[in-house]
Amino acid sequence: MRSNLWLDHLWMPFTSHNEMIDHLPLVIERGSGIYLYGTDDKQYIDAIGSWWVSAFGHCNPQISTAVKNQLDKLEHVLMAGFISDTTAELTSLLGEVLPPRLKRIFYSDNGSTSVEVALKIALQYHAARGDNDRSEFVALGGGYHGDTLGAVSVGGIPAFHTLFQERFKKAHFTDSPYCFRCPANKNCESCSAECMDSLERILNNHGKRVAACIFEPMVQGAVGMRIYPPKVLYRIFELCKKHNVLTIADEVAMGFGRTGEMFACDHAKLVPDIMCLAKCLTGGYLPLAVTAVKEEIYDEFKGGPFSNRTLNHGHTFTGNPLASAAALATLKLLVENKYPKSAEPVMQYFAKELSSLNIHKNISGVRHLGFAGAFEIVKDKETKEPFPKEMRVGFKLSQIALQKGLIIRPLGDVVYYMPPFNVSADELDKIFSLTKETIAEVFR
Numbered sequence: 001m002r003s004n005l006w007l008d009h010l011w012m013p014f015t016s017h018n019e020m021i022d023h024l025p026l027v028i029e030r031g032s033g034i035y036l037y038g039t040d041d042k043q044y045i046d047a048i049g050s051w052w053v054s055a056f057g058h059c060n061p062q063i064s065t066a067v068k069n070q071l072d073k074l075e076h077v078l079m080a081g082f083i084s085d086t087t088a089e090l091t092s093l094l095g096e097v098l099p100p101r102l103k104r105i106f107y108s109d110n111g112s113t114s115v116e117v118a119l120k121i122a123l124q125y126h127a128a129r130g131d132n133d134r135s136e137f138v139a140l141g142g143g144y145h146g147d148t149l150g151a152v153s154v155g156g157i158p159a160f161h162t163l164f165q166e167r168f169k170k171a172h173f174t175d176s177p178y179c180f181r182c183p184a185n186k187n188c189e190s191c192s193a194e195c196m197d198s199l200e201r202i203l204n205n206h207g208k209r210v211a212a213c214i215f216e217p218m219v220q221g222a223v224g225m226r227i228y229p230p231k232v233l234y235r236i237f238e239l240c241k242k243h244n245v246l247t248i249a250d251e252v253a254m255g256f257g258r259t260g261e262m263f264a265c266d267h268a269k270l271v272p273d274i275m276c277l278a279k280c281l282t283g284g285y286l287p288l289a290v291t292a293v294k295e296e297i298y299d300e301f302k303g304g305p306f307s308n309r310t311l312n313h314g315h316t317f318t319g320n321p322l323a324s325a326a327a328l329a330t331l332k333l334l335v336e337n338k339y340p341k342s343a344e345p346v347m348q349y350f351a352k353e354l355s356s357l358n359i360h361k362n363i364s365g366v367r368h369l370g371f372a373g374a375f376e377i378v379k380d381k382e383t384k385e386p387f388p389k390e391m392r393v394g395f396k397l398s399q400i401a402l403q404k405g406l407i408i409r410p411l412g413d414v415v416y417y418m419p420p421f422n423v424s425a426d427e428l429d430k431i432f433s434l435t436k437e438t439i440a441e442v443f444r
């Protein structure tokens with residue numbers, strides 16, 4: 001690299017200007033498995049799957065080969081009236097992997113757009129049935145569904161979403177199912193999903209105007225890996241059914257095995273009306289997303305060109321063949337190696353290592369589901385009092401970890417891990433011994 005000229009031009013996502021300047025972005029040149037290598041040749045462990053996408057590690061041989069082969073065949077073809085053979089094959093395989101009732105597959109190109117599509121389908125579905133009053137949405141407090149305006153309108157993280165909701169459109173928000181700091185002051189044993197009393201109230205008051213309820217099943221990721229029990233999902237589904245409100249499960253982060261089941265909704269054996277999928281779909285190679293829909297819903301979209309029933313939505317790079325090739329190879333790796341079940345022993349090892357952090361006086365709220373795990377840094381373990389935000393303890397911890405060659409990227413003071421499905425026990429040992437060294441240094 002010749003110079004740092006690019007720094008004068010770059011606008012980094014989710015990063016303040018000062019932070020970008022004070023902590024210059026690490027320039028990464030190559031990757032292999034769980035490792036990334038900087039231009040300085042230094043090795044780093046990627047413990048967070050590069051924003052939760054790296055299902056089988058960096059530069060996985062099977063996925064790389066599939067993309068390379070596709071590259072010599074066809075790079076892109078429009079997807080209206082045409083479809084690449086690879087995308088067609090991917091669609092058949094997705095049809096086998098998805099819950100059978102989620103039969104219709106609509107492609108887009110990132111998690112946010114898969115959510116936009118889901119919201120539009122919900123609105124148009126009710127309109128097609130002659131129910132024109134259903135134009136609002138309910139979402140869970142603490143939820144995250146992406147950064148485009150529609151997705152932001154159902155986002156429940158004030159720091160990210162409030163400014164835009166004040167200027168655009170705001171949904172109804174429930175309490176967050178945040179078990180570590182339960183809004184109803186219950187614990188695992190005494191809980192009857194009281195956090196969703198808020199959903200009941202909203203639907204009693206506004207139910208007839210609500211098109212759909214959107215939620216991240218089992219794990220609220222971006223707000224800080226809040227893991228909640230299936231009984232919360234039962235309650236959501238039951239209430240939505242009662243009020244004829246569609247369920248949209250945003251499995252963008254947790255779908256395809258992350259939680260130890262193929263889909264997070266499988267923990268409750270429930271099938272939503274609409275499911276959004278993206279992050280692990282292409283194994284972290286290329287942008288691609290899916291909005292999967294029940295056939296009963298698709299039925300309302302059946303008709304001719306003048307029936308007003310067409311979903312007039314599509315992105316230029318929808319169903320791109322290169323991304324489809326990456327997704328096809330990733331899904332084959334999942335299916336042929338029987339993931340996530342075959343990873344269960346390693347997931348248990350991951351859980352054990354994670355819980356060993358709990359002995360530290362400033363670590364609490366240790367939790368995991370499959371290969372999603374997190375802990376919280378607290379000032380006082382007894383009261384769960386956090387450190388003042390301005391201290392940025394989580395950020396400092398990540399900086400020290402980075403010096404030691406470990407990439408984590410805490411959400412505030414929540415530190416999380418998203419290892420690839422083929423991570424080894426040895427690699428987990430490395431991740432957690434570096435974490436322990438880091439914690440010791442932060443609190444020395």
Ligand SMILES: *Cc1c(COP(=O)(O)O)cnc(C)c1O
Pocket residue numbers: 110111112113115144145146147216221222250251252253278279
């Ligand atoms: C990441 C994420 C999104 C947005 O996906 P992008 O590809 O970043 O647009 C939506 N929902 C959830 C639950 C996510 O974690």
